[in-house]
Amino acid sequence: MxxxxxxxxxxxxxxxxxxxxxxxxxxxxxxxxxxxxxxxxxxxxxxxxxxxxxxxxxxxxxxxxxxxxxxxxxxxxxxxxAKEPTPEMTLIHQSDEELLSISVLSLTVKFREVIILYYYEELSIEEISSILALNKNTIKTRLSRGRARLKELIERSEQEDGGKANKFT
Structure with a gap:
C-alpha cells in the first residue's frame, strides 16, 4: 500500500x-x-x-x-x-501546468490512459501493453495520436486566451 x-x-x-x-x-x-x-x-x-x-x-x-x-x-x-472567473481562478488557469492537466483530462479515455501511464507513471511501452492488454504498436499509435490531440487542445486554448506563448507546444 x-x-x-x-x-x-x-x-x-x-x-x-x-x-x-x-x-x-x-x-x-x-x-x-x-x-x-x-x-x-x-x-x-x-x-x-x-x-x-x-x-x-x-x-x-x-x-x-x-x-x-x-x-x-x-x-x-x-x-x-458565474460567467466571470474569480481572480484566483484566473491565475490558476494561466498556469501552464494547469493548462496541461486540464488538456490531458479532456482527452478520451483511450488516449488519456496511455499518456498518463507513459508520462506521469513513467511506464515503458511494454509495461503499458501488458497492463492494457494491447499490442505494443497500438500503444505507440495511441501515444502518438494522444500527443497530437493534446497539442491541438493546448493550441486552441492559447488562441482563446489571446494567443500567448506556451512552452508545451
Whole structure:
C-alpha cells in the first residue's frame, strides 16, 4: 500500500476526475489484492497486475448507473456558475501546468490512459501493453495520436486566451 497507494490513486483520479471516488476505488483494489493473496504466485508482474485491477475498477465505476447519475446531475450546475472567473481562478488557469492537466483530462479515455501511464507513471511501452492488454504498436499509435490531440487542445486554448506563448507546444 505504501509503495503503490498514491500512484494508483492518481491513475484512478485521471479516470474518474473525483479524488474521493479515486481513493475509494484504490481502497477496493487493495481489498481485492488481499483477497487474491493466495494466488500471487500465479502473477508474473505485480505492478502490471495491480494497475490492471485499478483501471478495470475505474472503468466499472464509470459504467455504473450511480456514476452516470452523478455526471448528469453535475452538468446541471454549470448553469449556476458565474460567467466571470474569480481572480484566483484566473491565475490558476494561466498556469501552464494547469493548462496541461486540464488538456490531458479532456482527452478520451483511450488516449488519456496511455499518456498518463507513459508520462506521469513513467511506464515503458511494454509495461503499458501488458497492463492494457494491447499490442505494443497500438500503444505507440495511441501515444502518438494522444500527443497530437493534446497539442491541438493546448493550441486552441492559447488562441482563446489571446494567443500567448506556451512552452508545451
Amino acid at each position: 505504501d509503495e503503490y497507494g498514491e500512484r494508483l490513486t492518481k491513475v484512478a483520479y485521471n479516470y474518474l476526475k473525483d479524488w474521493s471516488l479515486a481513493e475509494d476505488v484504490v481502497q477496493d483494489v487493495f481489498i481485492t489484492c488481499y483477497k487474491q493473496y493466495g494466488k500471487l504466485d500465479e502473477v508474473t508482474y505485480f505492478k502490471s497486475w495491480i494497475y490492471r485491477i485499478t483501471i478495470n475498477k475505474c472503468k466499472d465505476t464509470l459504467k455504473s448507473s450511480y456514476m452516470k447519475k452523478v455526471i448528469f446531475d453535475s452538468n446541471l450546475f454549470r448553469f449556476f456558475i
